[in-house]
Amino acid sequence: MTKNLVIVESPAKAKTIEKFLGKDFTVKSCFGHIRDLAKGDAAIDVANNFKPSYEVSEDKKAIVAELKKLSKDAEMVWLASDEDREGEAISWHLSEVLKLDEAKTKRIVFHEITKPAILKAIENPRHIDHNLVDAQQARRVLDRLVGFELSPVLWKKVKANLSAGRVQSVAVKLIVDREREINQFHSQSAFRILASFNVGGKTMEAELGKRFDTEEEAYQFLEKCKSASFTIKQLEVKPTEKSPAAPFTTSTLQQEASRKLGYGVSTTMSIAQKLYEHGHITYMRTDSVNLSELAINAAKNHIINNFGESYSRPMRYSTKNESAQEAHEAIRPTYFENQDIDGTPQEKRLYDLIYKRAIASQMSKAKIEKTIAQIEISGLSEMLLATGEVLKFDGFLKVYLESTDDESEDDNSKMLPPLSVGEELNFIQMEAVQRFTRPSARYTEASLVKKMEELGIGRPSTYAPTISTIQKRGYVSKEDREGKDRQFVQLVLEKSTINKSVKTEKFGTEKSKLFPSDIGMLVTDFLNKHFDQIMDFGFTASVESEFDKIANGQLKWNKMIEKFYGPFHVEVTKTSETAERQNAERQLGLDPESGLPVFVRVGRFGPFAQIGESKEDAKEKPKYASLRAGQLIETITLEEALDLFKLPRIIGVFEEKEIKAAIGRFGPYLVHNSKFISIPKTDDVFEINLARSIELIENKRVSDANKLIKSFPEDESVKILNGRWGPYIGRGKDNFKIPKTEKVEDLTFEKVMAIIEKDSKPTKAAAAKKEVEISKVAKPAAKKSAAKKTAAKKTSAKKRAKK
């Protein structure tokens, strides 16, 4: 029998708190929300003041039963969910579902998991704040209404299985807007002038304060410099300071992990989750930059002991973000004395990042001396500038430097050699280089999170899931793009002669960037046209301020919803009844061969190009070809579209069978005698000839022959093969891993069969997968939904794709 039952949201938190509270307290976790709106459209009774009906989620039934039992026996139940809107609602749902007696229930809050904070909370209990709960209900109901009214309009007017919502639709819009901005961008070039001098054996670089628009102007300038002398006109020394960044929130952690470690946002979050569960870091879903008093002192001690007094600068950070709810601390190491932890390499690296960022935030500013030298060019009014930096005191830079999103062209953190005013410089050379302006960068997952946070859209717990959702729906995809070549002009003045050269550089290379799809653009345009209120970047902010009024008791939650829903629902009905289907058909021009028009549009199976119109009386049916990955209806050219019809291409006959070239899901390939051979990047599918194709086929045969390590007379279908990741066992279409304990050369048929036997034991997952397969056969219509709901879907889909 428990005297006191404390309920928190997270099990890791429960474990820690239990230690602080002693044996009279049992601490349990409810694992977040225990109830939610019922599944269907009936969950909100619009006619009855939007009365919501809630259901205990299937996966929470067990925990709810356990809590019910424990709470019945307890003398006092302490509801200790987070101190924000959602947390308050969790406490309220608990009290409702567990049927808690108000006299035996106390609500407590703390935003740091430290012993003094917990004990203080216990001493200052309160009751559930029903206004705050109502604000959460308003948020929940609004999101359901928006999502479940808009999505069906999309099914009707655009395509089935699409979705729209307050958060996701705006996230997609950000990406679509950025893509269009980039497509409409016209790059301009200007000539940048750089000079280098020899100062006491060291090379010093200086740049002209202006750039020249044309090559001619740049050339004229170099011409004038041919016989000029260069003198130091002025030296300016400016002391500056650099401050450390605040400790991590979810959003800034995701950004830095992306920039410094190359992790996607969901990777970062799952590694952080592990660190949290092992007690290495504080809670990872937070919007607060605040550190507990305890942490600030611990950091201070650590810094003084390891770096000295002068490096310590205890600092309280406050958030600039209005939408922040600050229920937790910033993300920091639990113990500053642990500079390293045990764990996977990924965990170690992320911990290191979190550790350094937190420590640095409590360290002194760096002191930097910036020197600017103005260099006079005899006979000219323009000046050259050389800048240099000297680090006078490293401060926090000893451990951590925040990185930025834009890859700037030069770093001017170089030191300047000793200089004096009036000194004449030893000229080495001067060059004029053509530089191009660049459009705004495409979003990475992390920079999209940053933007969403700025707009107050989404929460720390939803950034990563939202980004997965918009990719799953096919609105956007994370892709790499190869850059294109561009020529630029370089003029070099050296030893009184000017030499011109034309060089090549790559531009537009993209790595793990978010690109919109045609469907993403279509849906965004449709929603923009008919639901501009929801698509407004300020919509969330404006409803948030209403939620605040509800929380303060100034506004009734269902009044707020009513005011929004009235006009919104009218718009939904009107659009659903009268709006035209959204498509983005574009005529690109005429096919020079047939003279027929060439179109691109979205069809049942995705975007495609079409030659000729689909008329009933037309003697010839139009020709169709799917667009390739990376091609958009909005930007594809006539030439690119016509290329799509050049494949598949019959190259010729080899060993009495045709060789065909085409482009598939994995890129360009040849097919010969129903065998597939990838065409390497060095060859062109449109140009590849018979001789080269035969060469590729023969190469493939050699490598296939090497693939076989061992076969067994006992069973022809069982083989040991050489794969991309080393040897493996294959039987028919199934592959099996060879355990590390086995040596390949010692494998007998019996041993191999034992491995196969062990591997193919029906696990729970395999059974679940089978069920999905069966339901698919039985009810083909339910295929998609059944597959989507189960975790097994991903794997079975992958398997199918492989075959």
Added chain:
DNA sequence: CAGTGAGCGAGCTTCCGCTTGACTT
């Protein structure tokens, strides 16, 4: 590693936020 793109109509999809596992390679 395809090629598909007509049309009917049944039955399906869908939101955001709070939490972890339990899967797979």
